[in-house]
Structure formats: structure tokens, C-alpha cells
Amino acid sequence: MSNGLSDLKRHATTSNFNKYRRMMRQVFVTEFGITVAKSKSLCELLDVLESLRVSFCKGKYCFETKRISSKEIADEMGVTERYVRILMRILEKASIIGVLRKRYDRTHNFKNRYVLCGFRTWLSTFAQAPIDPVPSSHDNDQRSLLIISNNKLTFPASRHIGKFWKVIAYEVQNVGELMPCLASLSDKFRVNIDRHQIPRNHGSIIIRWKNFVRGAIDFKKHGG
Numbered sequence: 518m519s520n521g522l523s524d525l526k527r528h529a530t531t532s533n534f535n536k537y538r539r540m541m542r543q544v545f546v547t548e549f550g551i552t553v554a555k556s557k558s559l560c561e562l563l564d565v566l567e568s569l570r571v572s573f574c575k576g577k578y579c580f581e582t583k584r585i586s587s588k589e590i591a592d593e594m595g596v597t598e599r600y601v602r603i604l605m606r607i608l609e610k611a612s613i614i615g616v617l618r619k620r621y622d623r624t625h626n627f628k629n630r631y632v633l634c635g636f637r638t639w640l641s642t643f644a645q646a647p648i649d650p651v652p653s654s655h656d657n658d659q660r661s662l663l664i665i666s667n668n669k670l671t672f673p674a675s676r677h678i679g680k681f682w683k684v685i686a687y688e689v690q691n692v693g694e695l696m697p698c699l700a701s702l703s704d705k706f707r708v709n710i711d712r713h714q715i716p717r718n719h720g721s722i723i724i725r726w727k728n729f730v731r732g733a734i735d736f737k738k739h740g741g
Contacts, residue, residue: 519528524695525551526579528640529570529579529580529636529637529640531567533640534567534633534636537636537639537640538560538564538567539733540639540720541559541560541563541613542556542557542560542636544560544720544721544724545559545560545572547644548721548724548725549607549611549628549633551607555604558594558596558604559607559608560602560652561594561606562590562594562601562604562605562608562632563608563613563614565590565593565594566582566631567633567636569583569585569631570582571583575607578631580631580633580634580636581631581632581635582618582630582632582633583630583635583736584619584628584629584630585625585628585629585631586628586629587602587605587627590732590741591690601602608635609728611635611724611728612634612635612688612689612724612727612728612731613635613724614631614632614633614634614635615631615632615633615634615636616629616630616631617629617630617631617632634688635724638685638688638723639723641681650687651689669719670718670723671718671722672703672706672710672717672718672722673703674707674717676699676703676704677700677702678699678703681697682703682726683699685700685726685727685730686702686721686727686730687728688727689730689731689734690730690734694737694738695732695734695737696730696734697730697733697737699730701729702729702733705729706725706726709729710722710725
């Protein structure tokens with residue numbers, strides 16, 4: 518296990534998760550255009566998932582939850598199962614959670630495990646610790662251009678995006694999907710955020726980069 522991953526696990530506490538959740542409640546409204554009420558529901562769902570973490574700071578699965586069904590989550594939150602599925606889709610599309618799906622029994626009840634991807638990514642900036650590098654076949658750039666400014670990540674100004682941002686990009690790639698050239702994609706991303714007058718150290722920069730990469734992968738997959 519790498520020292521970087523160990524550092525992340527050391528900071529994976531409920532206290533830090535609460536800080537992350539409070540930040541996300543504001544991000545949902547200001548960056549995603551989600552209503553205050555739905556933002557509150559999303560954060561309640563994140564709280565439920567965090568309470569189900571296999572381990573708070575140790576073990577291989579510390580960022581993963583135990584298996585649980587949508588119905589059980591709905592009962593916990595006091596909402597409908599359909600509403601839980603809507604919230605799950607929002608979080609999964611934004612790469613805030615990952616879903617490890619599995620059919621649980623013969624009655625077709627699904628109990629999935631969930632990965633707290635967004636929290637893990639946020640911790641890498643909070644703890645100012647590197648995370649596991651991508652496989653060498655995906656990473657020929659040995660320079661890390663990660664810049665910490667006022668506890669915010671700054672997207673690099675140069676074409677060389679560095680290991681950290683490559684790791685973030687590969688988090689949204691599914692098995693069998695082709696990844697576009699990240700150097701070229703990062704140039705397009707800079708043009709995009711500059712056009713919208715978004716600072717490169719904005720609090721939503723990680724989520725924006727993930728969504729931009731996801732869009733490029735989908736475009737490439739459909740013959741773009």
C-alpha cells in the first residue's frame with residue numbers, strides 16, 4: 518500500500534466527511550443548479566452512505582460502503598425508493614459516488630456497494646497528499662504540477678497536466694472505453710472555463726474536469 522493512500526485513509530474520518538458534505542451542499546446549489554431542498558436530500562443520502570462505510574480509516578474498503586438496497590436507504594431517509602434512485606443518478610453522474618452493482622437474491626432485490634469517490638478526491642487536496650498513480654501505460658509525464666493555493670486545487674496552466682489530474686480523469690473511465698488525448702483535452706478545458714470566467718482554482722474545478730472528461734469519452738464512444 519502506498520504512503521499516499523495511507524495518508525488518505527488516516528484523514529478519512531467522519532469529522533472530515535462532515536466538512537466535505539457541508540461544502541458539497543453549497544456546490545450542489547451554485548454549480549449544479551440544484552434546488553436547496555434537493556441539495557439537502559443529496560447530503561442526507563451522503564450521510565447515510567458514510568454511516569455504512571466498511572471502515573473509517575483502515576482496511577482495503579475504507580471508501581466503500583456495505584451492501585445495501587435502495588429500499589433500505591429510502592426507509593432510512595423517509596422518502597420513496599424512486600426518489601433515492603433519482604438522487605443516486607445525480608451523484609453517480611457527477612462522479613461523487615461509484616456504484617458496485619450486484620443482484621443479491623432470487624427475489625431480484627439489489628444490494629449495491631457504493632464508493633465515496635468525491636470524498637476520496639477531496640481528501641487528496643485536504644490532506645495535501647498524492648494518491649495512487651495511474652498505470653504507467655497511461656502516464657508518461659513524471660512531473661507533478663499540483664498547486665495548492667488557499668487550500669484549493671488549481672488546474673495547471675500548461676499543457677502538461679500532471680499525475681493528479683490524470684488520476685482524476687481515469688476515475689470516470691469505464692472498462693473498455695477509450696480515453697481521449699488528455700493533453701489536448703486539458704487545453705480545451707482551459708478554453709471552456711476561461712470563456713465562462715471560472716477561476717482555475719474554483720472550488721468546483723475537480724467536478725468540472727471530471728464532467729468535461731466524461732463528456733469527451735461519451736462523444737468518442739458514439740463516434741464523435
